[in-house]
Amino acid sequence: MNAALWIGTSFKMNKTRAQAVAYAARLREAVGAGIPGVQPFVLPSATALAEVTAALGPERTVLTGVQNAHWASAGAWTGELSVPQAADAGAAIVEIGHSERRAHFAETDATVRLKVEAVLRHGLTPLVCCGESAEDFARGRSVDRVLEQVAAAFDGIGGTGRALVAYEPVWAIGEHGRAPRPEEIAPVHRALAEEWGDRTAGVLYGGSVTPANAPELLMVPGVGGLFAGRSAWRVEGYLALLEAGRAHLAPAG
Numbered sequence: 001m002n003a004a005l006w007i008g009t010s011f012k013m014n015k016t017r018a019q020a021v022a023y024a025a026r027l028r029e030a031v032g033a034g035i036p037g038v039q040p041f042v043l044p045s046a047t048a049l050a051e052v053t054a055a056l057g058p059e060r061t062v063l064t065g066v067q068n069a070h071w072a073s074a075g076a077w078t079g080e081l082s083v084p085q086a087a088d089a090g091a092a093i094v095e096i097g098h099s100e101r102r103a104h105f106a107e108t109d110a111t112v113r114l115k116v117e118a119v120l121r122h123g124l125t126p127l128v129c130c131g132e133s134a135e136d137f138a139r140g141r142s143v144d145r146v147l148e149q150v151a152a153a154f155d156g157i158g159g160t161g162r163a164l165v166a167y168e169p170v171w172a173i174g175e176h177g178r179a180p181r182p183e184e185i186a187p188v189h190r191a192l193a194e195e196w197g198d199r200t201a202g203v204l205y206g207g208s209v210t211p212a213n214a215p216e217l218l219m220v221p222g223v224g225g226l227f228a229g230r231s232a233w234r235v236e237g238y239l240a241l242l243e244a245g246r247a248h249l250a251p252a253g
């Protein structure tokens with residue numbers, strides 16, 4: 001999995017199974033054999049994962065995954081989902097540490113680390129989310145805060161080469177977030193590229209990504225892909241992001 005650009009979406013807590021499968025079927029039809037240099041991925045709700053994976057086809061041109069998983073392989077963890085269970089339902093990617101989970105579900109740097117270790121141990125790809133708060137951004141602490149989070153996530157863990165990092169400033173995410181100007185995310189991406197570029201499979205940007213701003217965000221040095229929520233929940237929006245990736249790699253094509 002040495003894609004030049006990873007471009008994915010999380011459905012968060014949206015879509016019925018039928019809606020998710022319809023999305024996947026349309027995506028498979030549109031993506032066909034794939035886009036050279038671009039690795040698409042979709043993280044549906046766990047209820048739809050197996051059906052979405054099947055609808056995307058055995059070629060696995062579009063990878064699938066989950067938005068969270070527990071660090072234990074099995075056991076008395078009511079309401080949780082293990083990495084082997086996610087893999088059994090088709091997951092190749094496990095998102096870990098999204099700011100919504102850190103804010104609302106007591107996810108910490110310590111639990112993120114446990115989950116990263118478990119995902120790597122089971123041979124899947126962790127997608128480690130990091131990002132500073134609006135307050136840290138205003139105080140000029142973005143780089144320090146993000147490097148702290150990522151260092152904690154990978155602390156003492158070897159073999160991180162298959163892991164992905166998604167830089168998602170909290171102030172840029174969701175309906176109350178605002179899209180960043182490229183120069184606002186450039187220092188963090190520069191720092192992440194220096195520190196983790198050679199030790200991970202890529203560093204993505206996420207937070208108010210749209211087809212309109214995708215080209216300028218992809219131009220930021222160190223950005224190795226995009227991770228989108230709202231703008232990709234309609235399949236045409238996601239296809240537009242994939243097209244932005246294709247155009248970025250082959251501007252004249």
Ligand SMILES: O=C[C@H](O)COP(=O)(O)O
Nearest residue numbers: 173174207208228229230
């Ligand atoms: O998981 C995706 C990110 O939280 C971004 O969400 P958004 O594109 O709706 O701002």
